[in-house]
Amino acid sequence: MHMADALLAPAVAATMYVASGTAAVISVKELKKDDNADKLPTMAVASALVFAGQMINYTIPGTGSSGHMCGGMLLSALLGPHAGFLSMIVVLTIQCLFFADGGLMALGANIWNMAFYGCFVGYYLFWRPIMRSRLMDKSGDRNTRRFAIALASILGCIVTLQMGAFSVVLETTISGITELPFTAFCALMQPIHLAIGLVEGLITSAVLLYVYEARPKMLMDVELTPAEKGSRRSLGGVIVTIALLAVLTGGVLSHFASESPDGLEWALFGNEEAGYSANMGLNEEHYGVSSSAADTASGIQEKTSFLPDYAFKDSDSAAGTTVSGLAGSLMVAAAAAAICVAGHFFRRKTGEGHGTA
Amino acid sequence: MITFENVSFSYGSAEKPVLSNISFYIGRGESVGLIGANGAGKSTVMKLLLGLLKGTGRIVVDGKEVQADTLSYVRKKLGFVLQNSDDQMFMPTVLEDMMFGPLNYGADRKTAEEAADRTLERLGLMYLKNRHNHRLSEGEKRMAAIATVLAMEPEGLLMDEPTASLDPFNRRIVIDTINAQPQTKIITSHDLDMICDTCPRVILLSRGSVEADGPADEILRDRALLERCHLELPIRYQFR
Amino acid sequence: MNKIEQSISELYEIDDLAAGNSMIHRRSALAKLAVTVLYIILVMSFHKYDLPGLVPMVFYPVILFQLSGIPVSLCFKKLRYVLPVVCAVGIVNPFLDRSPVLYLGGVPVTGGMISFLTLLLKGIFCLQASFLLISTTRIEEICAALRKIRVPSMLVTLLLLTYRYVTLMAQEVLVMTQAYSLRAPGQKGIHYSAWGSFLGQLLIRSRDRAQQLYSAMLLRGYRGEFPHAQRAAGGFPDMAYTLVWTAFLLFLRFVDLSTLAGGLLI
Numbered sequence: 090m091h092m093a094d095a096l097l098a099p100a101v102a103a104t105m106y107v108a109s110g111t112a113a114v115i116s117v118k119e120l121k122k123d124d125n126a127d128k129l130p131t132m133a134v135a136s137a138l139v140f141a142g143q144m145i146n147y148t149i150p151g152t153g154s155s156g157h158m159c160g161g162m163l164l165s166a167l168l169g170p171h172a173g174f175l176s177m178i179v180v181l182t183i184q185c186l187f188f189a190d191g192g193l194m195a196l197g198a199n200i201w202n203m204a205f206y207g208c209f210v211g212y213y214l215f216w217r218p219i220m221r222s223r224l225m226d227k228s229g230d231r232n233t234r235r236f237a238i239a240l241a242s243i244l245g246c247i248v249t250l251q252m253g254a255f256s257v258v259l260e261t262t263i264s265g266i267t268e269l270p271f272t273a274f275c276a277l278m279q280p281i282h283l284a285i286g287l288v289e290g291l292i293t294s295a296v297l298l299y300v301y302e303a304r305p306k307m308l309m310d311v312e313l314t315p316a317e318k319g320s321r322r323s324l325g326g327v328i329v330t331i332a333l334l335a336v337l338t339g340g341v342l343s344h345f346a347s348e349s350p351d352g353l354e355w356a357l358f359g360n361e362e363a364g365y366s367a368n369m370g371l372n373e374e375h376y377g378v379s380s381s382a383a384d385t386a387s388g389i390q391e392k393t394s395f396l397p398d399y400a401f402k403d404s405d406s407a408a409g410t411t412v413s414g415l416a417g418s419l420m421v422a423a424a425a426a427a428i429c430v431a432g433h434f435f436r437r438k439t440g441e442g443h444g445t446a
Numbered sequence: 447m448i449t450f451e452n453v454s455f456s457y458g459s460a461e462k463p464v465l466s467n468i469s470f471y472i473g474r475g476e477s478v479g480l481i482g483a484n485g486a487g488k489s490t491v492m493k494l495l496l497g498l499l500k501g502t503g504r505i506v507v508d509g510k511e512v513q514a515d516t517l518s519y520v521r522k523k524l525g526f527v528l529q530n531s532d533d534q535m536f537m538p539t540v541l542e543d544m545m546f547g548p549l550n551y552g553a554d555r556k557t558a559e560e561a562a563d564r565t566l567e568r569l570g571l572m573y574l575k576n577r578h579n580h581r582l583s584e585g586e587k588r589m590a591a592i593a594t595v596l597a598m599e600p601e602g603l604l605m606d607e608p609t610a611s612l613d614p615f616n617r618r619i620v621i622d623t624i625n626a627q628p629q630t631k632i633i634t635s636h637d638l639d640m641i642c643d644t645c646p647r648v649i650l651l652s653r654g655s656v657e658a659d660g661p662a663d664e665i666l667r668d669r670a671l672l673e674r675c676h677l678e679l680p681i682r683y684q685f686r
Numbered sequence: 687m688n689k690i691e692q693s694i695s696e697l698y699e700i701d702d703l704a705a706g707n708s709m710i711h712r713r714s715a716l717a718k719l720a721v722t723v724l725y726i727i728l729v730m731s732f733h734k735y736d737l738p739g740l741v742p743m744v745f746y747p748v749i750l751f752q753l754s755g756i757p758v759s760l761c762f763k764k765l766r767y768v769l770p771v772v773c774a775v776g777i778v779n780p781f782l783d784r785s786p787v788l789y790l791g792g793v794p795v796t797g798g799m800i801s802f803l804t805l806l807l808k809g810i811f812c813l814q815a816s817f818l819l820i821s822t823t824r825i826e827e828i829c830a831a832l833r834k835i836r837v838p839s840m841l842v843t844l845l846l847l848t849y850r851y852v853t854l855m856a857q858e859v860l861v862m863t864q865a866y867s868l869r870a871p872g873q874k875g876i877h878y879s880a881w882g883s884f885l886g887q888l889l890i891r892s893r894d895r896a897q898q899l900y901s902a903m904l905l906r907g908y909r910g911e912f913p914h915a916q917r918a919a920g921g922f923p924d925m926a927y928t929l930v931w932t933a934f935l936l937f938l939r940f941v942d943l944s945t946l947a948g949g950l951l952i
Contacts, residue, residue: 095805095812130903131897142888144690146689146876193816266776266805268798298886413951415795415948416947428752433752493901530895530898549913550906
């Protein structure tokens, strides 16, 4: 799910940087409030571990293929959402810098798609409510508690991966990179990530269950204070809350979608009359994005708006391409090759440098 | 320089004590080997001394009792070399790591780098200066770990298993380095031959109390005593 | 070589490259970071059909590779991560967008072909730019630059600490997988019965390691703030580096060199 720079328009990349950056700053502030200084080494070791853990192949029974671990859900269950989010940022940054897994400018989007959903949505929507439900009551059955942990990790992984995959589709489509229609792209991405999410959920739950057996104190929200224990709710209550949220989100989305054919567009680009798109400095043809951070982004976007304008000029024709343009491109390529040869020759002459080009 | 007076420690009140009623005094410039079987309480002594754990009784370092408000004084006086060098060195490069301590104690970057340079020069490790910690060999790592502590110019040096998992060549280098340091030293180890080479005095711990405290020459030759404490004679004394 | 060994050796490779001493290595991290970001943004901003406009951007990586002496071949190895993703998204373009843009000797060149090629090139260029940054700049210098542009200290410290432990952890996982496969011949990965204990055990051990590490930090005066490397601010050469590249890149972006050159021919 790591996106490359090439898949994003600068405006989209910048917006996602602002969104992820905001979440990161909030996380840093939250963590500073707690003031447990020993959290930093724990976070570092945990992110190094997730990085290494992602390289392990887990064989999936009966299929012969293998799955990997995602990390977001795991880290937030171990460290909490804020510390987990920062740890995931670091994992993604190292993957981007040293392994070219995801682009430098796409890092903001990648952090959002993989770390934000996994850590914040996974924690607040699934992990914490389920851990604080009556399922985890110490007086209850041990298998029920194991079930609760497995449920939280599997549901969390599946849902957050779906959200991540949907964001990838959204970001790529808005950037105007692919000819694939939005719906077709979705129909391709979502089912694949359903399967991936399930496997990742199973792996994550296996790891968390092991930790629960061996050292329950390492997991967030598992050992509660007596006061918190008193407020345990039944799983039914938790499920009702989650379902209500889901229905609400679905309802709002489908309401917009039903205003077809521009329902989704409305949701994405805002209401022209409300001055929303004007606010974003973009009009409907120059696609923009709507996110919680869009307002903050608008200031930056306005300053850089010469770039989106260029990215989207004559967005419906390829008229700019000419034979002389293509021929010239070949000449440019030849010139570049000449520089390589010259550099190689020069360095061999002087015996300088240590590589071959 | 270091005084333990009736020090006891246990994890949680219900558990049996890890240390009970430990007392000893170590003078300035002394080198003391702290030996004992696994679980005898060697690391606990070190951790109490550095204020990483809090027990009962009195521990005094260079005139000040080890308490919450004297920790920074105590930790500046005493440098601790951990058993695992990878835990000791957390910065990407040797230089950054050596500067970490001095910078935390208020030195500016230039002074800190000079301190690092002096230490590396003295130990003959200049070639390690800009290397990445994760690229060092086991022997280089150990020497670099010692260097990061010496760069803080402590008056006392605590070392936990300084020769563990080193080959004979690197072990010898570490021993020579230890002997070249003028500081007060406390060294824990199961490598009793190394203790013979570095420490004139030995404190032997067994099940949380001091079993023997005296000249290395006597204690390390006492086969019955050592075997009672689940240790054995250093190789050099075995065949005489 | 398995995936973990591969990753470790790739990390080592970049370490070695970054320790070089070319005129590019000597520039400040901030200057290189700024130029890299500018370059990637400019490449990203090309329209999907603007292949001729995009091609001259090749001069940046080509010149940098030559000046820094970094082997180009290494960078192409990294493409294996990027190209599949880019291809997966772009491969449909030639099939869906079949409006011919021009004819080369009677063969139609479609918009989809052009946009696919543009996408591929963008992917390659952006990758090369970030590869050049990381292979000419040491991690601690990049972190110092990040501090200068006010990235929170906690995040930068975390990056430094994690970088330190990534190879260590990878090596531990490597040893564990080797031990596992020695006793489970013929298995391609970790069997599901061991999923939990395999990583769980390592997780618990790492927790203890983190505590050791934290003691080591405390003992050397750590009080919640990391002293960060403050390298000398960029002097004249760094200024010049940034300015010259900015001007040149903007020139490449806004003057269609390919069409101009082609115009000479045709």
